[in-house]
Amino acid sequence: MNNEPMRGRVLPRLLLLIVLLAVVGALFYGWNDFNRFSSAPLNVAAQGDSVDISRGSSFKDIVAELRQRKLSAASPLYWRLLAEQMHVAGKLHAGEYALAPGLTPRQLLANMAAGKVLQRDFTIVDGWTFNELRQALARAEKLRHDSAGLDDAAIMQKIGAGGEAPEGRFLPETYAYVKGDSDLDILKRAHGAMVRTLAALWPERAPDLPLATPYDALILASIVEKETGRADERAQIAGVFVRRLRDHMLLQTDPSVIYGMGASYAGNIHKSDLTTDTPYNTYTRAGLPPTPIALPGKPALEAALHPAPGDALYFVARGDGGHVFASSLEQHNRNVDCYQRKRCR
CATH class of the missing domain: 3.30.1490.480 (Endolytic murein transglycosylase)
Incomplete structure (x- = not known):
């Protein structure tokens, strides 16, 4: 019997089957490899x-x-x-x-x-000055530095707050941004946040405060911010300054004097600095300084608008971050001797 015709039919089919299996195998491998890649x-x-x-x-x-x-x-x-x-x-x-x-x-x-x-965060730190804020913005990565070369007045004009002194006007908070955003955009958002915060807090202020405007509250809050970093002392510190304002006493706050010294401040304050008059020397001039001296955070604003009751008119640093309060000059002088001159009695 001649098997040639059958063999002639079987071989092509076998080859076709092998090809099909190879294609299926390749597709199966490719599909698995694709899924492996995607995950x-x-x-x-x-x-x-x-x-x-x-x-x-x-x-x-x-x-x-x-x-x-x-x-x-x-x-x-x-x-x-x-x-x-x-x-x-x-x-x-x-x-x-x-x-x-x-x-x-x-x-x-x-x-x-x-x-x-990708979003990045830029944090404005409570107590920074506006100059420190500008320096930090200049170091921020992937941020467009449109404020470079502009003076403070021009920056305020650019963010829609022309005519305002910039100090204290920006709310310390964390602001998200993406690559290509402008530093002016962050400043505008921080300025708006401060405007809204003051607008919300001012109507709820304690009665009979010696503060005529929200801007006065901003100035006082900036002093409180620089005097203490302790949450449990902010309202006490604010209370001292509010009572001194009511009694027409000089505020005598060193951070304001230091701010008025500007670049001449070298890390220490001397007696001569306290007697050298500047618009910010609260030892020589009555009332609040003309502008804030830093960027106050919301807790400092709340303390300025809700000062703690009491009779203290003085305070002195203990050296551990806290303060000792006194209601009389005599007691205050004893505290100064004890905590600053180390002559406790």
Whole structure:
């Protein structure tokens, strides 16, 4: 019997089957490899790393940037397939994106599609002066420094507060920003936050305060802020100054004198400094200084508007961050001898 015709039919079918199996195997391997790629962590070097996608970048440009950064060695085809599967291929936003360890390609594309750009925080510290705030803004990373070269008056004009003295006008708080935001934007937000905070607190102030305006409260709060960092003392310190204002006594607060000394202050205050008159010397001039002397936080504002009751008119630093209060000059002088001159009796 001649088996040639049968063999001639079987061999092509066998070859076809082998080819089909090879194709199926390749597809199966490719699908598994694709799924592994989409869910495997990217090669992120360290916490805090990021990738910056320029405005106008195409999908091809984005993938090239990711590969150039060696975040993934996967084929561009895999990135395209993943983007098509997620329906985000034409919806990726420019910006800076965080690259945390464990981040997968799928998560990264989802963040880019949602425009979930990396946010940074800038904290204005309670008690900073406006000059210290400007210096800190100049050091902030990824922030556009539009205030560089502008004087204080020009900055206030730029943020819509022309004519205002800047000291004390910005609420100490943490403000989020993204790459490319302007330092003027942070200043505008901090100024608005202070305006709103004062507007909310002023109507709820204690009765019969010797403060004519919210700006007076801002000035007093700045003095309280510089006199103590202790939460349990702010209202007591405010109470001393409120009683001195009511009794038409000089405030005699060193931080205000130091502020008036400006660049000449070298870390120590001398008796001659207390007698040298400046608009901020509360040993030579009655009442509040003409402007705040720092940026007061909300707790200091609340203390200035709700001073603690009592009869203390004086206080002196103990040397441990706290203060000793006195209602008479005689007692105050004893406290000064004890805590500053170390001659307790």
